[in-house]
Amino acid sequence: MKHFSKEDISKMSSIYRLNMINSCTGYKSANLIGTKSKKGVTNLAVFNSVIHLGSNPPLIGFILRPRTVARHTYENLKDTGGFTINHIHYSQIEDAHHTSAKYQENTSEFDQTKLEEEYKIKIEVPFVKNSPVQLACSYVNEYHIEENDTLMIVGQIEHIFIQNEILEKDGWLQLEKGGIVAINGLEGYALPKHLDRFPYARPNLKQK
Amino acid sequence: MKHFSKEDISKMSSIYRLNMINSCTGYKSANLIGTKSKKGVTNLAVFNSVIHLGSNPPLIGFILRPRTVARHTYENLKDTGGFTINHIHYSQIEDAHHTSAKYQENTSEFDQTKLEEEYKIKIEVPFVKNSPVQLACSYVNEYHIEENDTLMIVGQIEHIFIQNEILEKDGWLQLEKGGIVAINGLEGYALPKHLDRFPYARPNLKQK
Numbered sequence: 440m441k442h443f444s445k446e447d448i449s450k451m452s453s454i455y456r457l458n459m460i461n462s463c464t465g466y467k468s469a470n471l472i473g474t475k476s477k478k479g480v481t482n483l484a485v486f487n488s489v490i491h492l493g494s495n496p497p498l499i500g501f502i503l504r505p506r507t508v509a510r511h512t513y514e515n516l517k518d519t520g521g522f523t524i525n526h527i528h529y530s531q532i533e534d535a536h537h538t539s540a541k542y543q544e545n546t547s548e549f550d551q552t553k554l555e556e557e558y559k560i561k562i563e564v565p566f567v568k569n570s571p572v573q574l575a576c577s578y579v580n581e582y583h584i585e586e587n588d589t590l591m592i593v594g595q596i597e598h599i600f601i602q603n604e605i606l607e608k609d610g611w612l613q614l615e616k617g618g619i620v621a622i623n624g625l626e627g628y629a630l631p632k633h634l635d636r637f638p639y640a641r642p643n644l645k646q647k
Numbered sequence: 648m649k650h651f652s653k654e655d656i657s658k659m660s661s662i663y664r665l666n667m668i669n670s671c672t673g674y675k676s677a678n679l680i681g682t683k684s685k686k687g688v689t690n691l692a693v694f695n696s697v698i699h700l701g702s703n704p705p706l707i708g709f710i711l712r713p714r715t716v717a718r719h720t721y722e723n724l725k726d727t728g729g730f731t732i733n734h735i736h737y738s739q740i741e742d743a744h745h746t747s748a749k750y751q752e753n754t755s756e757f758d759q760t761k762l763e764e765e766y767k768i769k770i771e772v773p774f775v776k777n778s779p780v781q782l783a784c785s786y787v788n789e790y791h792i793e794e795n796d797t798l799m800i801v802g803q804i805e806h807i808f809i810q811n812e813i814l815e816k817d818g819w820l821q822l823e824k825g826g827i828v829a830i831n832g833l834e835g836y837a838l839p840k841h842l843d844r845f846p847y848a849r850p851n852l853k854q855k
Binding site for chain 2: 440441442443444445448449451453454455456457458459460461462463464465466467468469470487488490491492493494495496497498499500502512524526529532533535536538539540542546550551560564572573574579580582584585586587589590591593595596597598599600601602603605606609610611612613614615619620621623624626627628630631632634635636637638639640641642646
């Protein structure tokens with residue numbers, strides 16, 4: 440195996456280190472977060488840091504760098520209190536990745552890609568049309584990660600929309616049936632194939 | 648599409664809600680976190696919440712419920728200041744999942760599964776043998792998520808070990824080449840296949 444120490448990492452070129460550190464913790468969730476500004480301009484940005492925080496209440500978290508392209512997402516969700524999380528279908532990866540380009544705040548990523556806005560019930564922020572799983576969330580709180588000046592946003596799930604074929608009888612979403620991708624590092628996209636699902640693990644009765 | 652509102656979610660049975668909310672944010676990283684107690688008992692537990700926080704310094708985060716099976720992981724990493732993160736190979740998923748069973752603190756999950764301890768350089772906490780990517784991390788900080796009494800642990804990467812065939816020339820890890828899995832919900836395991844990797848996204852020169 441190749442070995443890199445903390446000293447080796449500190450001496451890497453910034454691009455080499457960015458590639459390695461972003462991919463060395465494993466596959467990430469692939470989501471498009473949709474928001475709308477007070478002026479009515481929609482925004483869409485790809486995120487690979489959405490995590491599960493708890494089921495009851497249904498809480499999620501994601502990491503934001505307030506000074507990067509994600510700034511519009513942050514400003515909008517603070518202004519309106521809401522955002523959507525949209526899973527990425529394998530046919531959408533090129534456009535999903537393009538939402539990471541730095542556009543001005545009066546430009547909507549929906550106008551710069553083939554991704555289309557979708558509105559449902561009375562929710563004012565846009566969903567991504569044909570996204571296999573769509574969540575509408577409300578802003579709950581934020582935690583400042585002082586070690587590197589990032590924010591963890593905490594959101595509550597208000598509505599879930601799921602393509603029929605993905606939902607199993609016991610509430611579990613079989614994501615492969617939706618053609619949903621995972622992210623490898625910052626800009627690699629992969630399509631997972633289901634291997635197995637295990638029951639709740641209980642201790643062995645006998646020592647091995 | 649099927650639609651579930653906040654009210655629908657609150658009325659679900661706890662198992663149905665657990666399954667849905669854990670799987671509705673997309674694929675998660677699949678990692679085994681290794682620690683050792685002050686008494687020298689090793690511990691291994693599967694986590695699906697490890698995220699990237701930053702590259703320079705190289706920081707990661709993960710979510711912990713201090714009152715669950717992850718309690719031993721928490722006590723050990725606080726006591727010793729260190730832990731390892733080990734990617735899960737597809738041949739290891741059944742044993743990896745079994746580490747979520749609730750064992751007493753004097754029992755090592757390494758003794759209850761076929762997973763083997765591996766020690767390298769002068770690191771005292773165990774790695775998982777044959778894990779394709781292994782990180783040694785130091786405890787940096789923790790943030791209490793007051794909404795549901797969870798903790799986000801922040802760790803710094805001290806050492807990275809990578810199987811030779813996974814590492815690309817520019818520092819990116821092509822995780823498919825390591826047979827590394829992703830997690831779908833709490834207990835579904837999937838094997839991703841690489842689709843594409845895109846360059847740094849720049850705005851379109853012309854409006855579409």
